[in-house]
Amino acid sequence: MYGNDFGAPEEASGGGLLGEVEAAEAALREAAARQRRGAPASDDDLAGFFAEVVEADQKIEPRDWMPEAYRKTLIRQIAQHAHSEIIGMQPEGNWISRAPSLKRKAILLAKVQDEAGHGLYLYAAAETLGISRDELVDLLLNGRQKYSSIFNYPTLTWADVGAIGWLVDGAAIVNQVPLCRCSYGPYARAMIRICKEESFHQRQGYEILHTLSHGTPEQKAMAQDALDRWWYPSLAMFGPPDGESTHSTQSMAWKIKRFSNDELRQRFVDMCVQQAEILGLTIPDPDLRWNDERQAYDFTQPDYDELMRVISGDGPCNRQRMAHRRQAHADGAWVREAATAYAAKRAAENKEKVAA
Amino acid sequence: MSERTPFEFTLSLGDDALIAAQRLAEWTTRAPEMEEDIALANIALDQLGAARLLLTYAGELEGAGRDEDALAYLRDDRQFRNCLLVELPNGDFAVTMAKLLFLSAYQLPLYTALAECADERLAAIGSKTRKESAYHLDHASLWVKRLGDGTEESHRRMQAAVDQVWPYVAELFAADPGAPVDPATLRAEFDATVAAVLTEATLTRPETGWAPAGGRDGVHTEHLSYLLAEMQVLHRAHPGAQW
Numbered sequence A: 001m002y003g004n005d006f007g008a009p010e011e012a013s014g015g016g017l018l019g020e021v022e023a024a025e026a027a028l029r030e031a032a033a034r035q036r037r038g039a040p041a042s043d044d045d046l047a048g049f050f051a052e053v054v055e056a057d058q059k060i061e062p063r064d065w066m067p068e069a070y071r072k073t074l075i076r077q078i079a080q081h082a083h084s085e086i087i088g089m090q091p092e093g094n095w096i097s098r099a100p101s102l103k104r105k106a107i108l109l110a111k112v113q114d115e116a117g118h119g120l121y122l123y124a125a126a127e128t129l130g131i132s133r134d135e136l137v138d139l140l141l142n143g144r145q146k147y148s149s150i151f152n153y154p155t156l157t158w159a160d161v162g163a164i165g166w167l168v169d170g171a172a173i174v175n176q177v178p179l180c181r182c183s184y185g186p187y188a189r190a191m192i193r194i195c196k197e198e199s200f201h202q203r204q205g206y207e208i209l210h211t212l213s214h215g216t217p218e219q220k221a222m223a224q225d226a227l228d229r230w231w232y233p234s235l236a237m238f239g240p241p242d243g244e245s246t247h248s249t250q251s252m253a254w255k256i257k258r259f260s261n262d263e264l265r266q267r268f269v270d271m272c273v274q275q276a277e278i279l280g281l282t283i284p285d286p287d288l289r290w291n292d293e294r295q296a297y298d299f300t301q302p303d304y305d306e307l308m309r310v311i312s313g314d315g316p317c318n319r320q321r322m323a324h325r326r327q328a329h330a331d332g333a334w335v336r337e338a339a340t341a342y343a344a345k346r347a348a349e350n351k352e353k354v355a356a
Numbered sequence B: 001m002s003e004r005t006p007f008e009f010t011l012s013l014g015d016d017a018l019i020a021a022q023r024l025a026e027w028t029t030r031a032p033e034m035e036e037d038i039a040l041a042n043i044a045l046d047q048l049g050a051a052r053l054l055l056t057y058a059g060e061l062e063g064a065g066r067d068e069d070a071l072a073y074l075r076d077d078r079q080f081r082n083c084l085l086v087e088l089p090n091g092d093f094a095v096t097m098a099k100l101l102f103l104s105a106y107q108l109p110l111y112t113a114l115a116e117c118a119d120e121r122l123a124a125i126g127s128k129t130r131k132e133s134a135y136h137l138d139h140a141s142l143w144v145k146r147l148g149d150g151t152e153e154s155h156r157r158m159q160a161a162v163d164q165v166w167p168y169v170a171e172l173f174a175a176d177p178g179a180p181v182d183p184a185t186l187r188a189e190f191d192a193t194v195a196a197v198l199t200e201a202t203l204t205r206p207e208t209g210w211a212p213a214g215g216r217d218g219v220h221t222e223h224l225s226y227l228l229a230e231m232q233v234l235h236r237a238h239p240g241a242q243w
Ligand SMILES: [Fe+2]
Pocket: A085, A114, A115, A118, A194, A198
């Protein structure tokens, strides 16, 4: 469904990451082809078997035994990822009706539709862990599970759609490429599929900004303003710095997470600097400079206090996003009830036919 | 209505598809189910794709150098030629499904006939879009049946939606004997399709003599100007810019 009618800008971004997704996919196939050590020798061996599978970079599958904390961690992570896809449709959806050309309207509509698809694959992956989508949606709607805090910022201009594609989808890819090698099979497979689409998303965002920054002075100013507002919130997407991250160590041991928040943030900054140069836009960080010793860019950290405020509910759009989601869910209740009632009537009819 | 030129005919089909797409896309992030969000976006994308092909061709027929964006973004409501049906607000999900049922039950035979017409470009567009219309019709029919024969509330809402939207159907079939496809010739097939769906859905067709029209002549409802104001605002704020 994704329109390919946008040309690749020269030096299009994200190519290296797409290569990593493909490598992860190949590794997944190899791991599947390698004999797994059969099954646990006995019930006493369950934990040992689990540890060996993880150690050997094999995949844990839904029917395998797994530690309860592993299951819970995965459910939380996959669900929050799914919620982010669904809530994330709102800021960009905000510009579908006003997209400035029919081609851009089509690309944006297809992109937002892709995000709904990502939400669905991820809810399905979470369901393999023994929880239903309805339960997860309730956890989102009653505020007990979160979504990525980035979507609590407003999209004020068309350039924000470009900035979200370039930076937010870009940060999502950097975060998610390692998840293509996650130890839980259904999640790893969902991530491979999603990362491939995210790389198109990143490219279309980059292309929007490229067009704007090479357009009229007003368009270029719009692009710079969007970068100014989205840069630090995008850096904050990688989470708190390593010293303060609560879930990291255990997730690393389970091979759910493979790189630390700070490692991923650095990778993202290093990737963006050159791309911003090609765009002719200025990253709003006076202290951004190449560090020869570290072979990486030094940069200013995002405001983590702001991140905590947004996570706890006080971002510019938290209330708006949740109210929108709850409203859509409530408005649709009578439709879902009707579909259930209709299906029940048809099932009853079929039963009668079979009985007759 | 005087006989329309091939430009006006093509423009009217393109405008139908464009305005339908704009309304359907309003559902994004608001649909009753996530699967339905995706389905409505699909249908909106199909309509938008058809609009782009038709408006591009209309611009060529006119020969004044207007492309799809000039036609979509730089005309006022009095220059739009879409039927009133597509510009009506979405209402609740039942109203949207009633609109989609009637639109797709009209577009399917229209595009099918267009696929056989003498104009090669219109024929190519028709043979692509008729497959999409068949899917739209299936989707709308299924929902009209579910809602009509679902719960008491959904039945009430679906019947109210049919009653509200039905009068706008007449305009779709106004005779245009000179056109590549005369819409009047499509009416019998439309009636048969819709009657079968409504019967299965336990719904009735309202008796009414009211037949609002004017869209094909650029005399619209009050709703279209607002829709265009939103759709065109950014494009018009930057005259001549590339996007
Ligand atoms: Fe996504």
